[in-house]
Amino acid sequence: MTQRLAIGGSTRVVALLGDPVAHSLSPALHNAAFAALGLDWAYVALRVRAVAVPQAVAGLHALGFAGANVTVPHKQAVRACLEHVDDDAALTGAVNTIVVEADRLTGHNTDVEGFRRALRSVAPEGVAGAEALLIGAGGAARAVAVALLREEVGRLVVAGRTPRRAEEVAGLVAGLSPSTPVRVVPLDDLDGEAVRSARLLVNASSLGMPGAGKVPRVLVDNVGVDHVV
Incomplete structure (x- = not known):
């Protein structure tokens, strides 16, 4: 039997931003990891249209997300939305990970x-x-x-x-x-x-x-x- 996530008011949320995302195994992988680590976190896949990328990125901070992963086709578009990025993100012009901090969003490229x-x-x-x-x-x-x-x-x-x-x-x-x-x-x-x-x-x-x-x-x-x- 599949164990359902216990999501409450204090649960931290991490997102996958892309289009399409229905096929992604990332939610299963990350939620299993969160459970194994005893974290009250949840990972969700969000389909984001290209025209909505700037709003989606800004929404991560506004809604209190812990962070996000970025998949096709938005890695370069997300880079353009971020002021703070690591060296590889700056070099490649692409972001696949966003960390939400108190006063800013930071983009990383771990690819x-x-x-x-x-x-x-x-x-x-x-x-x-x-x-x-x-x-x-x-x-x-x-x-x-x-x-x-x-x-x-x-x-x-x-x-x-x-x-x-x-x-x-x-x-x-x-x-x-x-x-x-x-x-x-x-x-x-x-x-x-x-x-x-x-x-x-x-x-x-x-x-x-x-x-x-x-x-x-x-x-x-x-x-x-x-x-x-």
């Missing part, structure tokens, strides 16, 4: 270091000098691009559905590491050779999520046992 930890768990030998194929051009992709530079990849290909945003990711890479070759490919033009030549494949897009479209067949057909995915 960069979170991705590096995950990558090291599947590729403990490292990826220095390797070619990476990055699918996506939003806030998560920007964080992954920075993480890949810190892991010293040798070459990066950015494949996005929106060419302008993919070029912005490439510009971020070029600005941080001019010596790292970076190439932009429209996702619809991605071919098997680009997939096969990469050692590391990262899907930092919403593709594969409910209602967001399927992962391109060219990726599925050309992934091999030597790829780090």
Whole structure:
């Protein structure tokens, strides 16, 4: 039997801001963690339309939320709403965590270091000098691009559905590491050779999520046992 949360007048609330959020496992994960730690906290997923992002962010402070996580497609939009951010949020232009303090909201980006930890768990030998194929051009992709530079990849290909945003990711890479070759490919033009030549494949897009479209067949057909995915 599923145990229901005991929510009262003193319960602190944490939110997930995104669109869509119905598929998210974050409420189950965080509420289980809060219960294990004995915290009188509750985690809720809130669907926020793009036009309502500024009001939603301001509402966190007004309503006394403890904080929030931010998911697609709002990570960059939320960054624009915050005056105080950590170094990685400033660098990537994207926020995935908001901490509500007494006099301000502070944005953080934990995607960069979170991705590096995950990558090291599947590729403990490292990826220095390797070619990476990055699918996506939003806030998560920007964080992954920075993480890949810190892991010293040798070459990066950015494949996005929106060419302008993919070029912005490439510009971020070029600005941080001019010596790292970076190439932009429209996702619809991605071919098997680009997939096969990469050692590391990262899907930092919403593709594969409910209602967001399927992962391109060219990726599925050309992934091999030597790829780090």
